[in-house]
Amino acid sequence: MQIVFMNRLSRISGVDQEVFAQLWIGEEEGVWSLGWRDFSGGEETQEHLWYAGGSWNEMLCVYRHELAVKMGDGYRPLIDGVFHEEDGLTGRNQEQLRLQYYSEYNGNEAIYEELCAWRRSRASSERKAPYILASNRLLRLISTFLPHTPEELLQIPGVGEGKAAQYGTDWLAITSTAAREHSFPLNWVHQEIEEDSFVSWLYKQKEVKYKKQLERLRLRRILLQGIENGLGLEQLKVNSGVNRRELIETVEELEREGYCVEKLIEVELKNVPQNEQEAIWNAYAEVGDLFLKPVLHKVYGEDFSAAEGLDSYYERLRLIRIRFRREQAPKVGMATSF
Template identity: 35%
Template sequence: MNLMFLNSMEKTTAEGEVFTAQVSIGESEGSWIVMWNESPDEGLGAAETWYEGSEWSGMMKAFREHVFAKQCEGYTPLLEMQVSEMDGLDGRMAYMQPLHFYSERHAQEELYEALRQWRFKQASQEGKAPFIVATNRLLKMISAFVPQTEEELLQLPGFGKTKAASYSEAILALTAGRERMGSFPLTWVESAVDPAELNAWLLGEKERKLKAEADKREVKRRLLEAAQRGAKLDEVQEETKMQRRNLLLWLEELDRDGYDLEAFIEVMLEEVEEARIAAAWQAFEQQGDRYLKPILQAVFTSEELSAKDSDRAYEWLRLLRMKYRKANAVRQSAAS
């Protein structure tokens, strides 16, 4: 085994006790191993293998993530190590991450809630999911940096000219006259955040995303199993404890990925009047399938739907749209 890297780390407790450990990277015949060894204390020590394999990128990823985890526990390296989660990010991402971190810590809750209420109403009017109108992260940044002009809004990552044309007037009406801690441009933010806290947050975000991806795969698996056994959405919702809207969004993603959901869609559409389905299908033919609100308005009058009925109507329209898109794709393929 060739020792390629070795560093010692120390942690001082509130009682003044000092704990030491060593982190090392070794190599043998193309295989890497990353080890953590705590110094024995009263005859007891701890050793952990953080990585063992042949991939350099995988080894470095494990090394950085675990060193940062130890730093979050209070360990500091005796020799300075550059293991920042910011390493390797391009210029735009390196600029964006401190903005996201700062806004998470300094969002004005009252303004953030007002923005969330605006987003909910706007999404309902457009027949869109709220996150399409604006993500929580974007609303956090608006509530932290409090832009006062469209030019300032455009400096926020995720707020482009299309959103500005549609939403800037409403958003600026909510931010008008409110106090803010900094000014635009936001180049001052990077120096205003603690690098160690930023790194710990980035590591937490990475872990959160990995868990979210794992949870997403599990829900998709359950949806596919439900489709195979002819179950209904109510059963899946009861099993997963998830919002129906999210389940439908993931059904749409499974459909885009090429999974056969036709039997599941047919079961769900059995509860809908045939005349409604025919009217919606005709509306898709005439108006396209990009937006659902015009389809809803073509099928129902405003007096026919309560808020709850409207939510259920959007559900079966989403399912019917999946069926329509598949049929339309087959028709276009046959014509070409």
């Protein structure tokens, strides 16, 4: 095996005792290997094989995720830039992340719960998903720094003029009377943070990010292999552990990227009458393919309901929409492998 990349990492363990490790990537006849070696007292003690396979992309996802875990645990590399990606963190982003980090450990729980209660009530009255109004992260920030004025509220990352105009009065009614130890502007936060703990927290955020990327990559591989083998959504659901709606969303992504998903569409639509499929197609041509509900009403009627629910009907609408959009798009070659 040829070693194509290697890096040395270290961390402090116990009372000022430094421990070392080695991270390596190797290749042999198209098979990539990724591993981690622990050292103690200058001697190799244990080796962990993180990945062995033919996909560079999957190996890189595993590499980034596992490395983020190790660096979150305190390991630091001899060679910087170990994630092999552009570091898009500007000074402004860094400061916003410091505020987020501080808010996770210093929030006012009573105010946070009050803000969450407000969000549930407002989301219900506006018939919106709660996260559209405000994310948990944003409510944490507001409950930690407790703005008392509109000008202070606008200093919270994630609060723009639009959100401040919509919800600022409600938020300030909750936060403006709360006692606080610090004031605005928030440039004091930097001095309150222990730098090494903050850096470890940053790597924990990377760990979550790379884990999601890895799960997404593996889901796509399972889907493509399953589609090629003629599997339907129910079997793909079993194989992947993902619900049918997320599977179809991923199938739509694959189609947009040029992968061939027609085998799955044929399997899922084989029991749908041809005249029903044609009616759905014609409805897309008449009312457009952006929204599904108008097409559902056009084909099945405004008051249509089904004892088993509408999920299966929306599934067939989305699958036929894939075909419809493919037909409308310029003809290009379709990829068949991942």
